Amino acid sequence: MDFELLKDTICAIATPVGEAGIGLIRLSGPEALETARKIFRHKDPDLVLRSHTLRYGWIVDPVSGELVDEVLMSYMAGPRTYTCEDVVEINCHSGYAVLDRVLGLVLAAGARLAQPGEFTRRAFLNGRIDLSQAEAVIEMIRSRSEQGLLLANRHLRGDFRQLVEDWLEILAQAQSHIEALIDFSEDLAEETGQEPSLYESLLEKVVEGVARPLRSALNLFEEGRVLRDGLTFVLVGKPNVGKSSMLNALLGKDRAIVTAAPGTTRDVIEDTFVLGGVQVRVLDTAGIRGEPDEIESRGIEMTIRSLSQADVALWLIDHSRPLSGEDRRVFEAIGDRPCVVLLNKSDLPPAFSVESLKEHFSGLSGPLSLSAKNPLDIDGLKARLTEAFIRKPVKNCGSQIVPNIRQKECLEGAMNSLSKAEELLRSNAYGELISFEMESARKQLEAILGRSHDVELLDRIFLQFCVGK
Numbered sequence: 001m002d003f004e005l006l007k008d009t010i011c012a013i014a015t016p017v018g019e020a021g022i023g024l025i026r027l028s029g030p031e032a033l034e035t036a037r038k039i040f041r042h043k044d045p046d047l048v049l050r051s052h053t054l055r056y057g058w059i060v061d062p063v064s065g066e067l068v069d070e071v072l073m074s075y076m077a078g079p080r081t082y083t084c085e086d087v088v089e090i091n092c093h094s095g096y097a098v099l100d101r102v103l104g105l106v107l108a109a110g111a112r113l114a115q116p117g118e119f120t121r122r123a124f125l126n127g128r129i130d131l132s133q134a135e136a137v138i139e140m141i142r143s144r145s146e147q148g149l150l151l152a153n154r155h156l157r158g159d160f161r162q163l164v165e166d167w168l169e170i171l172a173q174a175q176s177h178i179e180a181l182i183d184f185s186e187d188l189a190e191e192t193g194q195e196p197s198l199y200e201s202l203l204e205k206v207v208e209g210v211a212r213p214l215r216s217a218l219n220l221f222e223e224g225r226v227l228r229d230g231l232t233f234v235l236v237g238k239p240n241v242g243k244s245s246m247l248n249a250l251l252g253k254d255r256a257i258v259t260a261a262p263g264t265t266r267d268v269i270e271d272t273f274v275l276g277g278v279q280v281r282v283l284d285t286a287g288i289r290g291e292p293d294e295i296e297s298r299g300i301e302m303t304i305r306s307l308s309q310a311d312v313a314l315w316l317i318d319h320s321r322p323l324s325g326e327d328r329r330v331f332e333a334i335g336d337r338p339c340v341v342l343l344n345k346s347d348l349p350p351a352f353s354v355e356s357l358k359e360h361f362s363g364l365s366g367p368l369s370l371s372a373k374n375p376l377d378i379d380g381l382k383a384r385l386t387e388a389f390i391r392k393p394v395k396n397c398g399s400q401i402v403p404n405i406r407q408k409e410c411l412e413g414a415m416n417s418l419s420k421a422e423e424l425l426r427s428n429a430y431g432e433l434i435s436f437e438m439e440s441a442r443k444q445l446e447a448i449l450g451r452s453h454d455v456e457l458l459d460r461i462f463l464q465f466c467v468g469k
Ligand SMILES: Nc1nc2c(ncn2[C@@H]2O[C@H](COP(=O)(O)OP(=O)(O)OP(=O)(O)O)[C@@H](O)[C@H]2O)c(=O)[nH]1
Pocket: 237, 238, 239, 240, 241, 242, 243, 244, 245, 246, 257, 258, 259, 260, 261, 262, 263, 264, 265, 266, 285, 286, 287, 344, 345, 346, 347, 348, 370, 371, 372, 373, 374
């Protein structure tokens, strides 16, 4: 994006377009107030709008004089605003025609239509937030579960920014000590032996103050992914074992067709629910069987593909029918993926014992006996899944900072340079080499905050936003 564009005034509809109580049109930039005043009519024509106040009035077409909408308009003078610029928000009635008309008038009055994420981008470029906070805004908007929201909130508050700034400060200090030494290091080391002890104390500061906490943040990435992006469970089993019944039971609604005939489900059906504060995507699949017809075999291919995307396989076995070669095919398809074995239809007399199941499939652990038709069993299953896959990430991520994938890559880069710097400090290497590694660790950390203003990176991040944010 051309940074010159920062000087103009942008506008956009900030709420979803459609019929609703209120629709918001937002303006930001040096001309925001002047632009809005051209189309806003208040009963007192000489009214001076004070900053951070809300006023009642009408939007008027300045050319025809037509009254377009009855609105509340707020004016907030920068820098105490979302973008740090002057901001005006017009609260209109929400409808396709009204919002379109008002936006048209704002554009005609001189504002430019904002690009996706441009308001937040301005907040970033004007220094109100750093890049980790801007990313948290997207996460916040997208978040569909409590845990994801908590993580996003921590970043939005600037906790990660604070942490990274502390690390940068420690590294900058260490680096300046090293550099001060570079000119006279050899003499000093020989005459007084100060250098090794300085190195020791720098080493401790860098390891304790930066490398160790940085590594713990990195270690949380995988668990944080569960909280942020959720988990995918896939229901697999031979035909008619109750996979679709289980999907419906987990979701608490009739999502998939259930019939007594095997081969009912032929596509992959998916939906989501929240488990332990985490978003869970669950896939119901076509039953895996030996001699499928053409449609079914396509379905089975999709089942295998779904298995490869899933975090956990929920393998359903019909406990009321004898085990068969089809169950073995399922077992083989699951391979060594994380798997929970569910012995379904526990309300019917069992056709085999749990021991014989374990003999059949060696290495299989703790099958859970249940019925998709019994709500108490479903509660038990959910508790078991929460315990197995969600409790630990939630506990470990507690109030910690958890990087997203971009931040993780920056942290890994920084860690790599820090390890080299540590090694060099331990071996009393030349100051220049140590300083070089510290500098490169700092660059990686600065990239987390977006200090390098890499335009492509900024485009990649902000274009994920909607227009109006
Ligand atoms: N008694 C009993 N019947 C069940 C239970 N779970 C499912 N069923 C019945 O088993 C039959 C098959 O259920 P579905 O949920 O369609 O099984 P599916 O595994 O999705 O079958 P396909 O899609 O054909 O692979 C239906 O008649 C269900 O009502 C259970 O726990 N107990």
